[in-house]
Amino acid sequence: MFITGCSTVTKISRSGYEEAPHKVLIKNGNIELRSYSELQLVETSMNPQGEGGFMRLFAYIDRGNSRSQKIAMTTPVYIQKKNNGKTMAFVLPASMHKDEVPAPTGINVKTGIRPSGAYAVYRYSGKRIDGGSKDAKRSLNEWIVKKGYRSLSEPINAYYDTPWTPPFLRRNELMIQVDTDHP
Structure with missing residues (x-):
């Protein structure tokens, strides 16, 4: 019952906020390639x-x-x-x-x-750790190399929830802008 209550509160607190608009180009497990406008x-x-x-x-x-x-x-x-x-x-x-x-x-x-462009994004839950979780950073970099993309930015941490949201319910992301045309 506690988990259900927390999940409901988290969804309500998120649903009231506009999310940065983007288009998902590729989805592979916890990793997405997204296109963002400026x-x-x-x-x-x-x-x-x-x-x-x-x-x-x-x-x-x-x-x-x-x-x-x-x-x-x-x-x-x-x-x-x-x-x-x-x-x-x-x-x-x-x-x-x-x-x-x-x-x-x-x-x-x-x-x-x-700037507008393509961003490789790794989604994870848990505590807000500097640079994203080590696993997220490693997995995202491996995926970028495997796809033949070139990194254009330092990792960007994206946090969607309040600090009091239980860590296991949080939506966190690690993003890196990538060049998908010129490895």
Whole structure:
């Protein structure tokens, strides 16, 4: 009964959020090749322990922007290693045109674009571990090589659930942008 209750709560909490639009091109077990259009993001840097980003981004979507506009929360939340640290990003709603994106008013918050393209994605549950689970990273890289694709990005972690969702019910993904035409 506990598992059923948790599952229902998780589905309800997810169902209220728009998910970054994509098309599944290939599905092979836990791995998918997806096509994403350009995504508009709001992002911020995090400390080396991966802390400090969420509340700055939440402030932005909760009227902490140049238009004092409330913006809908979406999923997933992206975390990626960049330079000597990490960045956390929220995807802005697909209905928001590029020209409608308000400027951030908070410190260390900026808007940006994630380029369109093909992404190899490994889906797993469990705790949010830096870089995704080791098995996810290894399996995804092996699959990319086996398919003859070329990696174009560092791994991107995608998290769909709240921190209080039991780990075994969480939807986590590890993504790598790939070139499917030129190995």
